Amino acid sequence: MIKKIALIGNQNCGKTTLFNALTGSSQHVGNFPGVTVEQKTGFIKKHKDELELIDLPGIYSLSPYTSEEIVSIRYLLEEKPCLIINIIDATNMERNLYLTTQLLELNIPMILVLNMMDEVIVSGNSIDIDGLKERLEMDIVPISASKNEGIEDVINAIEKNLNQSAHHIDICHGVVHKAIHSISHIVEQSAQSLHLPLRYCVTKIIEGDDDMYDKLHIDQGDRHIIEHILEKMEEEAGTDREAALVDMRYSFIEDVCQHTVFIESETKEQIRSEKIDRLLTHKYLGIPIFILIMLFIFYLTFSLIGAPLQDLMDMLIGQFSDWVIHLLETNGVAYWLRSLVGDGILAGVGSVLSFLPVIVILFFFLSMLEDSGYMARVAFVMDKALRKIGLSGRSFVPMLIGFGCSVPAIMATRTLSSDRDRKMTIILTPFMSCSAKLPIYGMIIAAFFPHKAPLVMLTIYCIGILVAIISAILLKNTIFIGEPVPFVLELPAYRIPTLKNVYLNVLDKAKDFIHKAFTIIFMASIVIWFLQSFNFTFDFVSDSSQSILAAIGSFVSPVFAPLGFNDWRASTALMTGITAKESVVSTLTVLTQSSSTVAFNQALAGIFTPLSAFTFLVFTVLYMPCVAAFAATRRELHSWIQAVLTVLFQTGMAYLVAFLIYQIGHLFI
Amino acid sequence: MTLDQMSPQTLVQIVAVNGKGLLRRRLLEMGLTPHTFVKIRKVAPMGDPIEVYLRSYVLTLRKEDASLIEVKVVEHD
Known part of the structure; x- marks a missing residue:
């Protein structure tokens, strides 16, 4: 056994x-x-x-x-x-x-x-x-x-x-001691019959845990007696029951330490940490240094190291796909099956797998920051900015990663110490505009706002952040009502991270990610491929405008009329965008049958007005994240229902904000 | 006087911990019990939270929560 x-x-x-x-x-x-x-x-x-x-x-x-x-x-x-x-x-x-x-x-x-x-x-x-x-x-x-x-x-x-029986010392003394023993006599039998440790039950009762009273089936008469004992104890201790109990434990500890722990000075690590913190949590330099560190990590992850590796990965996956397709072709496999494997599974899973290098690099740096003790300092430095929206400084890092990619950002929430903060951060992180949405911005800006690119970009990012703040306040006062976990945080001494811990952590995240790619994303790729490749009579179509997906696009498209873009191509693009945000651009290109950039821009001008193009952008920033991010959300929330509710909330917010912008904007333009 | 009003480098001794529920319990459990010596070390760049040293470790807590802790000054640096 x-x-x-x-x-x-x-x-x-x-x-x-x-x-x-x-x-x-x-x-x-x-x-x-x-x-x-x-x-x-x-x-x-x-x-x-x-x-x-x-x-x-x-x-x-x-x-x-x-x-x-x-x-x-x-x-x-x-x-x-x-x-x-x-x-x-x-x-x-x-x-x-x-x-x-x-x-x-x-x-x-x-x-x-x-x-x-x-x-x-x-x-x-x-x-x-x-x-x-x-x-x-x-x-x-x-x-x-x-x-x-x-x-x-x-x-x-x-x-x-292993095979020893429990033998524990009695640490209680003073006035609390008397109370503990008196209450022990009262609850002993019922604790025994429930196989609960007696001392634990008694201290819970002293701490005022009502559940323990019910659990032990303590009747009204006994409750009065216990209350009387505790009131007497409080009177003698000169403090309340909770403090008296904590105080008893700490005085026992102080007594033990006084005789066994001999401290001459702070440890070298503590002294060194204080020196490091003179810089890292400096009054004026603390925040700029933090931003620089994050920018540097972002640069390495998404650009210097990550981008070439991602390209390499893309290339390898592409070659593998070509090889598989060629193999299928030479063996005379039916066209639709080749399309399923090539355009569906390999393209879908491949596009997600190509993010693996980025995930590995990012988590390598994040593990280093976490294990070194710096993350606690980030929480210390940034707490004030986040507490107004009901979060603590600890949520800052996941949100920041969200600007790169929601998937590792959502995975990074696991380091948050409170369940409530973690859930809120998971819901809010996708509002931070991820890097996969950049091609969409590029497309719309080139077609409609070529001379106002920086302004439009800034506005889009700000809208994302603003909606996250509004949502946080909304959530704080509705679903996540109640007392947040107090922000009383230890700042551990800085320590050099052990490679083994970092390696195991990164390995863990990589495995998790690959697992996702081959399960939920595998399934989603097949579904989207099917919808894109067949019509309602289940005939294979080569022109995607005849597909089921296009039909669904046409069907839902009126829903977007109040946002200004009632066009089946736009709504179809939004749906394929769920597989990966870049798909919005490729779908629109395919569906408008544009052969050149000029033709594409003209086609877009036929779908959107400048105002509706902007609301389309706003909608894409805010609506449900891609399948990979959804899979991460489900994994971290550990619930399908909560994950579905999360993306419904995000899409609802997207619709609402885009609706307001279009309707109000319409009054002026 | 309460802990949040203290300036950095002041050594204080806790007199009482006010408040209730989870927050108070957490403060006590982290070792902020009456009679404990606490040294104020730093204030965060945005003016909140504060950093303190007690029982050979470093702790950070918000000023709002620190205002629940009554202290007396032992030593000014």
Whole structure:
């Protein structure tokens, strides 16, 4: 039977590094049921198919507020792992041990791993491991995960503690102690019958968790008694119940640290970080430096390194397609089947796959920024700008990536620590005009606004940002009503990212992307090809104006009349634009049967007026993103329904804004 | 006096943490408990949030939330 071991710790304590070191390449990434919280599992080295390690989210406490905390506590209580590995940052013992004091209540065997011991020692500080072991009564393993030191010791400790029963020290003292024990007597039986750890139940009750009262079926009489005990405790402690409990935990920790942790000075990394931050979060230079860093990454990703690789990829895919088509031809395969494989599947999947180099490069840089500790500074610097629309500084980076491509932007939301922020960011990111829409702007500007290109471009980008802001305010006050997760964020010391972490992260994103290309995009390509290549009697048509797609285009086209462009070619182009935004241009070219740029511009002038051309642009910026982005949205939201609602919302906003611009513009022109 | 009013490089000691619910719990859990020493380090470029140092680590929080924390000044730099 597979034994489950839970790995848990604060954010920035090196949990992922330890997880990677313990499991190697046997990782599997999924989601915790029902939420967008990522769940990583893997088998511990040398114990394949025996010991499964579950990487719980990086959290600071077990309070059931954020979805990360809820899945962690639910996992620990319901799945009952046979061992908890609690990893803590040894340079920051006090705060890291807070979670430990909560884990102690769960009645699950536990070992404590002190990471970053190298930093502690190099800085001239020390930790009395034996003393700590004695006081906490559990195995303590000092390691330096990034240097791969002590990993064997962790595995040995796991083996040793696997079949031990939980034995935990009682950390309570003072007035809270009395209350805990009195309440324990009252709820003991019902906690036992529900197989819930008693101490955990009691502290939940003290914290005022109403669900726990219901769960334990505590009757009215007992509730009164408990309330009386707590009121008395508050009176004696001189503070409220919540603060008294946190205070009790911290005074226990302070006592332990006073005897075992000897700090002479801040660690070298902390001192270095303060110096780096003098520049990176500087009052005047902080924001310009951040913009420069992002521009540089964008330049490398979308231009210097990314563009040639993307061209190379395009070429390879093109050659592969030609080879396949040729093979089919020489074997006398029917024309429609050749068209399905060539124009449908290979063209569709290929056009998306050609983005792979960009995804890999972008996530390489983003992983570096994340692992180095800079992302937390970005949140610090940009928070004020985003909080007005109900988001926090952390959402800034995904939104910025959205200007390049929505797909990695949506994938990047996984680094956001709150479920609410993550969902809002996923919905809003596609409003940032992505680079695939540039050909559309080029087309319309060349035909209608050749002398006002910069102005039109600027207006288009601003409309996207403005709509995102309005949508955020709208969402904040409707669907995402309620208290956002507080912005109380640790700024970890800057550290050099480990190549292994970066590599595994990039690999993970690349796999995810390829998986998408061969599933949802594969299907979508076939559907669009079918609609484009057949008429309603299912005859193969060579002229796409006779196809089902064109017929649907004609059918929906009146819907766009209030936006100024009631033309089947425009609406068909918008539909093919869903496969990839560049298709809007190619479809319009094909459907207008334009052989030259001049002819194309003239044809466009027949479809649009300058005003309706502009509303068409506005609509293309805002309406549902391409299939690849939709697939990413579905994957990250982990729900088809929510993903469909998201694109309906985006398309609805697009329609509304384009409608308003056309109708108001019409009054003046 | 509250934490948000302090200027950088001031060392303070927490007197009380006000507020309620999730926010207050989070502040307490991050170690901002009464009697804790906190050093104000920096204000973000746009004037908010602030950066503080406590219990050997660096934390950032918004001024609005910091205003819930009552402090007394220990040392001016």
